[in-house]
Amino acid sequence: MEKVIILGTGPAGLTAAIYCARAQLNPLVIEGAEPGGQLMITSEVENYPGFPEGITGPELMERFRKQAERFGARFMSGDVRAAMLKNDPLKLELENGEEVASRALIISTGAAARWLGLASESALRGAGVSACATCDGFFFQGKEVVVIGGGDTALEDALFLTHFASKVTIIHRRDELRASKYMQGKAHENERIEFLWDSVVEEIRDVSQKRVSVVVVRNVKTSERTELPCEGVFVAIGHAPNTQCFRGQLEMDQVGYLRTQPGTTHTNLPGVFAAGDVADARYRQAISAAGTGACAAIDTERYLAGEHHS
Numbered sequence: 001m002e003k004v005i006i007l008g009t010g011p012a013g014l015t016a017a018i019y020c021a022r023a024q025l026n027p028l029v030i031e032g033a034e035p036g037g038q039l040m041i042t043s044e045v046e047n048y049p050g051f052p053e054g055i056t057g058p059e060l061m062e063r064f065r066k067q068a069e070r071f072g073a074r075f076m077s078g079d080v081r082a083a084m085l086k087n088d089p090l091k092l093e094l095e096n097g098e099e100v101a102s103r104a105l106i107i108s109t110g111a112a113a114r115w116l117g118l119a120s121e122s123a124l125r126g127a128g129v130s131a132c133a134t135c136d137g138f139f140f141q142g143k144e145v146v147v148i149g150g151g152d153t154a155l156e157d158a159l160f161l162t163h164f165a166s167k168v169t170i171i172h173r174r175d176e177l178r179a180s181k182y183m184q185g186k187a188h189e190n191e192r193i194e195f196l197w198d199s200v201v202e203e204i205r206d207v208s209q210k211r212v213s214v215v216v217v218r219n220v221k222t223s224e225r226t227e228l229p230c231e232g233v234f235v236a237i238g239h240a241p242n243t244q245c246f247r248g249q250l251e252m253d254q255v256g257y258l259r260t261q262p263g264t265t266h267t268n269l270p271g272v273f274a275a276g277d278v279a280d281a282r283y284r285q286a287i288s289a290a291g292t293g294a295c296a297a298i299d300t301e302r303y304l305a306g307e308h309h310s
């Protein structure tokens with residue numbers, strides 16, 4: 001039986017692995033279907049401390065992994081498809097049918113941005129199409145961009161982008177926003193923000209040039225199509241945390257984000273901890289994921305040493 005299993009190899013999981021390995025807990029890390037996590041699809045990370053010149057996402061994650069390996073973390077490939085977390089020991093079943101048991105578990109399975117599902121959108125991801133304004137806004141100094149969505153995140157992203165972009169158009173499929181009245185007031189007051197109501201994006205051009213130049217927008221009431229020139233597209237229609245296999249066992253919010261006890265990484269079940277984007281609908285950054293990964297490892301170590309106070 002394992003002392004601790006860590007699920008996922010994004011910044012949270014690999015930081016937890018470094019800390020658990022250095023605490024002599026001999027962690028087993030289940031890599032997941034996307035080893036390295038979300039940062040593997042980004043070319044430039046400029047806000048991770050310690051890299052003043054910036055670093056590519058894959059290179060950063062390779063460094064995290066090497067550091068975990070250096071202290072003896074062990075890795076197993078694949079996704080977990082079922083979890084029995086009310087058992088003692090905790091039991092997990094992998095996609096290949098293999099079962100593993102452990103005294104403690106750190107869940108750092110991350111979250112995935114929801115996308116529109118357009119072929120042009122996936123072709124231009126990282127080349128002008130983004131789901132993270134905090135990460136990529138800086139690259140759009142003096143440019144015109146669009147934000148797609150109508151909730152608080154879309155308005156927060158739009159307001160943040162006005163620090164860089166010359167104009168931000170919020171494209172929303174309805175004629176009113178879901179966002180809070182406060183955020184709506186802030187967005188309406190901002191001279192750089194415009195709204196395009198009752199509209200959906202049907203295509204993003206120009207795939208052949210590998211850059212964004214235009215979005216083709218359809219008005220859902222009139223069916224009229226227009227072309228809106230812009231250089232960046234920020235999709236802000238929500239994220240989906242990877243928590244399907246924990247449903248019915250772990251406390252989650254209505255979207256599926258794991259709930260942790262205030263100020264800790266403890267979930268509602270003993271020996272089960274959560275770190276990174278899987279429990280964080282608010283910050284969703286590599287540094288905050290790594291930070292909570294370290295916290296989860298420390299909480300795990302204390303739990304295994306019998307110092308658990310819930």
Ligand SMILES: Cc1cc2nc3c(=O)[nH]c(=O)nc-3n(C[C@H](O)[C@H](O)[C@H](O)COP(=O)(O)OP(=O)(O)OC[C@H]3O[C@@H](n4cnc5c(N)ncnc54)[C@H](O)[C@@H]3O)c2cc1C
Pocket residue numbers: 007008009010011012013030031032033034035036037038039041042044045046047048078079080081108109110111113131132135136242245275276277278284285286287289
């Ligand atoms: C395009 C893009 C660019 C970004 N740029 C930046 C940036 O510049 N700076 C920044 O700070 N942040 C950036 N982010 C955000 C950052 O990537 C995330 O906040 C961070 O990766 C979250 O780390 P995490 O470890 O919680 O989860 P993730 O990175 O999402 O990793 C989750 C891991 O869990 C695994 N997993 C999922 N389900 C299972 C399962 N059932 N069983 C086992 N394993 C599973 C996955 O395969 C993956 O390995 C960016 C995100 C994107 C998408």
